[in-house]
Amino acid sequence: MHILSSVHSLTLSLSRVLQSENQDLGEAIELADAAKQVLLERRENAEKDFRGIFKTVSEISAKYDIELRKPRLASKQTQRSNVQTDSVQDYFRITIYIPYIDLFLTHIQDRFLNHRKILSNFACLFPNKMKNFNEESCAQLFEPYSSILRDDSRDIWVDEVKLWRQRIAGKNVKNSLEALDVCNGDAFPNVHQMLRILAVLPVTTATNERSFSTLRRLKTYLRSTMSEDRLNGLASLNIHRDVEVDPQRVLEKFFSTPRRVNLLYNN
Numbered sequence: 001m002h003i004l005s006s007v008h009s010l011t012l013s014l015s016r017v018l019q020s021e022n023q024d025l026g027e028a029i030e031l032a033d034a035a036k037q038v039l040l041e042r043r044e045n046a047e048k049d050f051r052g053i054f055k056t057v058s059e060i061s062a063k064y065d066i067e068l069r070k071p072r073l074a075s076k077q078t079q080r081s082n083v084q085t086d087s088v089q090d091y092f093r094i095t096i097y098i099p100y101i102d103l104f105l106t107h108i109q110d111r112f113l114n115h116r117k118i119l120s121n122f123a124c125l126f127p128n129k130m131k132n133f134n135e136e137s138c139a140q141l142f143e144p145y146s147s148i149l150r151d152d153s154r155d156i157w158v159d160e161v162k163l164w165r166q167r168i169a170g171k172n173v174k175n176s177l178e179a180l181d182v183c184n185g186d187a188f189p190n191v192h193q194m195l196r197i198l199a200v201l202p203v204t205t206a207t208n209e210r211s212f213s214t215l216r217r218l219k220t221y222l223r224s225t226m227s228e229d230r231l232n233g234l235a236s237l238n239i240h241r242d243v244e245v246d247p248q249r250v251l252e253k254f255f256s257t258p259r260r261v262n263l264l265y266n267n
Contacts, residue, residue, distance in 0.1 A: 002056060003097055007042075010039060032112035032113060035108060039104060046093060046101070050092075054093070070088055124138040124165075125165075139157075139158065145193075156190070164188050167182075168182060183195055
């Protein structure tokens with residue numbers, strides 16, 4: 001548990017960004033890369049870093065009279081690490097701490113940093129990320145999306161990007177959402193469309209999972225036979241809580257629906 005806490009505390013900022021509603025693939029990759037560099041430093045200084053973790057665990061174990069000892073070592077082991085060492089600290093460092101860091105680094109690389117190639121071409125839209133304009137990179141970005149842009153000419157696209165870079169030069173535009181706020185869709189239609197694509201590139205499924213987690217509050221056992229329209233309506237009300245609903249309009253709509261039960265009370 002202390003190893004997990006030590007490693008996962010480095011990725012807390014990344015976790016918060018991934019669970020936010022305004023996610024940005026570029027920011028996620030930058031944070032993932034920063035976390036990777038810190039983990040690589042811990043990997044190189046594993047002996048020193050694990051010494052502090054093991055000291056904390058030893059103090060807690062002594063407080064509750066728990067003996068720290070190595071598992072039994074077999075002469076031939078195929079399913080578990082069988083490190084030949086007399087030190088309990090070295091055993092857990094070699095068999096648990098270092099392999100867990102290596103596994104964590106692999107997952108960060110596969111989940112985020114492999115998308116760096118996709119994002120690198122989008123950097124031509126941000127002068128602060130690509131100071132020297134690379135026309136080849138800009139053209140590579142144009143090829144896969146040319147069919148959905150207003151102009152299918154590579155030359156028009158490159159010239160529009162050059163003009164766009166000049167337009168936002170000196171502005172502190174960090175991500176696609178901030179760029180969309182200052183991008184005129186009439187003046188830069190192709191750049192505007194490309195920024196929209198960048199803004200919706202999926203980073204995680206956290207937002208979708210939030211909607212799934214609310215389903216049990218809506219579709220209870222008493223409402224298991226509700227229609228799809230009613231379920232979608234209740235889900236929308238539950239998710240979009242910022243939308244104000246006029247109770248009077250709801251009642252008027254409800255009363256206008258033909259029903260056998262008389263819901264109107266007359267004196």
